[in-house]
Amino acid sequence: MMELSVEKRFSDIEHNLNTIREKIYKAAVSSGRNPEEVTLMAVTKTVEPIFINHAIENGINLIGENKVQEFLSKKPYLNLENCEAHLIGHLQTNKVKQIVSEVSMIQSLDSLKLAGEISKRSVEKGVITPCLIEVNIGMEESKTGLDLSALEDLLCQAALLKGISVEGLMTIPPICESEKELDKYFSQMHKIFVDIKDKKLDNVNMRVLSMGMSSDYECAVRNGSTLVRVGSSVFGDRLY
Ligand SMILES: *Cc1c(COP(=O)(O)O)cnc(C)c1O
Numbered sequence: 442m443m444e445l446s447v448e449k450r451f452s453d454i455e456h457n458l459n460t461i462r463e464k465i466y467k468a469a470v471s472s473g474r475n476p477e478e479v480t481l482m483a484v485t486k487t488v489e490p491i492f493i494n495h496a497i498e499n500g501i502n503l504i505g506e507n508k509v510q511e512f513l514s515k516k517p518y519l520n521l522e523n524c525e526a527h528l529i530g531h532l533q534t535n536k537v538k539q540i541v542s543e544v545s546m547i548q549s550l551d552s553l554k555l556a557g558e559i560s561k562r563s564v565e566k567g568v569i570t571p572c573l574i575e576v577n578i579g580m581e582e583s584k585t586g587l588d589l590s591a592l593e594d595l596l597c598q599a600a601l602l603k604g605i606s607v608e609g610l611m612t613i614p615p616i617c618e619s620e621k622e623l624d625k626y627f628s629q630m631h632k633i634f635v636d637i638k639d640k641k642l643d644n645v646n647m648r649v650l651s652m653g654m655s656s657d658y659e660c661a662v663r664n665g666s667t668l669v670r671v672g673s674s675v676f677g678d679r680l681y
Pocket of ligand 1: 484486507529530613654655656670671672673674
């Protein structure tokens with residue numbers, strides 16, 4: 442593949458952000474929602490800091506990274522004064538110590554063991570780490586994320602831990618054959634989110650429903666997503 446010039450990639454990013462914002466706006470309005478309820482996260486895995494900073498200059502105030510090491514090595518080069526960063530990829534317990542206090546949220550909490558480690562390291566550093574519980578809505582064996590049947594248990598147990606605040610749910614749906622099937626997963630997820638919110642569990646603050654990526658964020662917004670995680674539609678295809 443031919444390398445694009447930096448200038449061309451900058452203008453592509455600007456154009457892509459405008460297009461995505463417009464689509465989010467339309468999807469929200471078409472489903473009777475306030476577009477301001479939806480936050481656009483730019484997913485920056487494999488993207489170099491110069492392009493991430495360009496997205497930030499163009500109004501992005503939330504980025505998502507998958508890997509602890511990659512994020513920490515890029516962080517010194519990022520202009521994060523007006524931009525938050527979340528960890529969205531699977532987190533191993535042995536990496537928790539490095540990431541706690543470096544991101545403003547961990548979206549991939551999927552076990553009590555991990556919750557315990559986040560709690561311990563947060564207390565050590567004197568911080569409270571906001572977390573989303575990652576739900577494996579398709580119940581796929583190959584996927585990370587928590588089984589639905591275990592969700593309420595983890596919610597209640599994590600809520601008891603010091604140094605953690607549970608702020609909502611995150612999901613990656615299975616690859617779907619049709620828009621209708623995708624719609625079913627997202628609406629199921631929204632229902633779970635609302636049901637838990639209605640239970641008003643102690644120390645559980647259901648304010649974020651993180652779902653929707655490049656290929657499906659409009660469908661996610663129509664189904665109540667409050668945070669869409671968009672990577673390749675912002676920065677172009679990832680070159681690994
Ligand atoms: C990579 C990634 C995304 C963004 O994917 P795109 O298809 O490039 O938009 C969103 N969420 C998670 C957890 C990811 O790993």
